[in-house]
Amino acid sequence: MQMSPHANEPYANEPNLGRSGLRVSCLGLGARGTFGAGISDEEAERVLSAAYESGVTLFDTAEASGRAEEMLGKILRSKGWRRSSYVVTTRVFWGGQADRGLSRKHVLEGLRGSLQRLQLDYVDVVFAGPRPGPAHTEGLDLTLRLLRLEELVRAMSDVIDRGLALYWGTAGGAPGDVMDAYAVARQFNLVAPVCQWAELPPEPRLFRQIGLGAITWSPLVPDAALDEEPLPHGRPIAKAVGRRQPLKLGELQPLAQRLGCSVCQLGIAWSLRAEGVSSVLVGAGTPRLLREQLQALQVLPQLGPAALHELETVLGEVAPP
Template sequence: MLGKILRSKGWRRSSYVVTTRVFWGGQADRGLSRKHVLEGLRGSLQRLQLDYVDVVFAGPRPGPAHTEGLDPTLRLLRLEELVRAMSDVIDQGLALYWGTAGGAPGDVMDAYAVARQFNLVAPVCQWAELPPEPRLFRQIGLGAVTWSPLAPGPEEEPLPHGRPTAKAAGRRRALKVGELQPLAQRLGCSVCQLVIAWSLRAEGVSSVLVGAETPRLLREQLHALQVLPQLGPSTLQELETLLGEVAPP
């Protein structure tokens, strides 16, 4: 569907950014081997009707690392295979950059080290829970693609959110939208716009994923960009107090 829209609009390719992620599929098509990466990305490009994507993410959504419990030597070999496959993908012009998704911070750091050791292409971003691991941004400059920290409750205002793992969801405090409503009213915005703006202010965050079922909701969520300048230090402190344990470091 996205490929058909992009082709019908005739927009300049340089005017938009498209990302995709490899790992999903049937059991035979799932994984991060060289075969899965190349075939998965080529299949994605065929469906998108594009020659290349701007960023390809490697891995499942954030959660327990898929390398947990592996023999250390096998783990490093798999990371090296992934980095080499991603470097080949970029050398072939199928993607411009690559990022990690679902990897533990140690895996991401090791993948970066492997890239530097063998003069391969290193990841530039991560698909991360909020707040993202600070050392990945501070030490190697990886930007985070994340999502709003709040999911909607019964009969509450729809809020943009990803589909976090049960582990991630369990760490999030049950926060009613009503607790943020007074602050949102003072700022002249909706709670939805407030939490997107706050997510964008978290250290290391490059982009926040949003989900909208209608054009109206999408326009409302994009209005969060106009809320950003209003989030000064005192407002951020008040908001982070309300958000509690999900606040950025």
Template sequence: MQVSIACTEQNLRSRSSEDRLCGPRPGPGGGNGGPGSGGHGNPPGSGGSGPKARVALIPRPPVPAGALRESTGRGTGMKYRNLGKSGLRVSCLGLGTWVTFGSQISDETAEDVLTVAYEHGVNLFDTTEIYAAGNALRLQASPRPCHCHSTSLHVPCPCRAETERGLSRKHIIEGLRGSLERLQLGYVDIVFASRSDPNSPMEEIVRAMTYVINQGLALYWGTSRWSAMEIMEAYSMARQFNLIPPVCEQAEPHLFQREKVEMQLPELYHKIGVGSVTWSPLAYSLITSKYDGRVPDACRATIKGYQWLKDKMQSEDGKKQQARITDLLPIAHQLGCTVGQLAIAWCLRSEGVSSVLLGVSSAEQLMEHLGALQVLSQLTPQIVMEIDALLGNKSHSKK
């Protein structure tokens, strides 16, 4: 089981505004933590309103059929989309700190990456407790008022006992509260749950997620690496018992893994409004032209614990994929971009994708990946057809 947490701009603004969605922070007079306090409490509520009143304020406006509503950030060029068919706006490129804030880079580099991300309009950050996620919130008092942070609680860690894993009500609630305390936040905007334990009943999961929202610990919840059938089951369960359904799915699509994002997620988006936040658009950095048939010394595959990635790169399938990447170089040169930028833009074009999470190890690498925004506008249907022809793995409906 994995629980991920996403926090929007309201976690980082001053808590004096009256339009907050969660209840008051415990304490005398309902005080709250401002930007200079080093932490953030719950925003003030409206005169002691209870949990039900808070849930009623969470907007889910109807969205016309078709592409996600999109706008461009002034001065940054960043594009913003609705998270599924909810009213939450997120940058179409987010920062996944699974790599960025891992132990392999320094705190100073992590802060440099965050600074570049803020300055270029990124407002969605995904962190995780087992990869030094605390670094991701060190700049939470930044003057930019539009930051979205997220964090992941990897409960199915191999070092944990069987009784400490799963999506039980106990683990969801205690895991979320523990993460909020560690991150010094009063609430988060999205909490994601990874469906890796079939022993957790679906009704218990949906009720637990509804509970944390009712308690003001989160505003939305989503799924992570769930099948379309499981997502539909959760949605039906929520409607049957008047609970809160998920709004998005975390998935791992890239040029060599396409079926879910092309065939399943768009259908979920149109039927029940579930969008997607995708990660690893470069397939753990496999989609790059820098390898050239070998594994360079300065590569993630050489990091301790990433032997599986090195083995994958050197496998028969890995070599075939590298050959396909080489075939894409002429298209990348035609568009004036790198293969990595082309791959990220390709992920962004998928229907229903709200944001693509980037994994970087330096500010320079982040700057390069952000250049995919300019490539996105150049991906005409003709170029997409050329990419499909070179890859030879286009998803087709089973109907």
């Protein structure tokens, strides 16, 4: 898997998003992690330009990150890149203390707010839900739960019919909710989700049974694409898949050294191997840090059975072959 030297040149390993026809770059740029409070407009523009020129064509944001959406929209407008040459995703759920959720009202109003900040006519993918956590139907009785899911599916179908988004996906929903939402879409001839915004490892049956591709992030730098600046080398990692205690860099440093890469690059490469993953999000405050993370693609061929076994032993998780 190799990134194209130019974003407007297609490359053979650009995967489809799940079983949809939408092609996305295997690495995406998380706007929340890139356009943090401490980054200037000029530096943000340099990071985005470096990503695009390196073949990153997926830019992910959320309505809860209004400043990030505004910065991304401003840069995209100033660059004048062909709209068909990049993919923008956003998430709706958090709009304010009294303005949140997945009602038809908030889906429409939240997405319109995002489009205004992004200065776009449409987003390529809109995700429904917060970052992974309790499902928004948790605690509801079965009938009300299904009604809420039907309202969500109808609202998402409506925004696609209106041309506000081209595809939709789930974020933070329990696997049972996602499966039921897909069934509701098929039952009422509505638009079904094509992807999930998920923590690693994504739920495998969602890919195997209904073809949902996953946009996710490295478990070794879990919040680099979501919150603030990426974790610098030498700092303890916040968490890792399958572990209750923070994972220390030193636990993976020996393997990374033998492979000739950083721990961050090792985590990104491992993430790309997870079943159903279409794109892994990265975040960086400078072009140098971004290019360093993109070098994770060069690590993939080195993740043979022995290296994977050693990595999985430390993480306490088994990655699909």
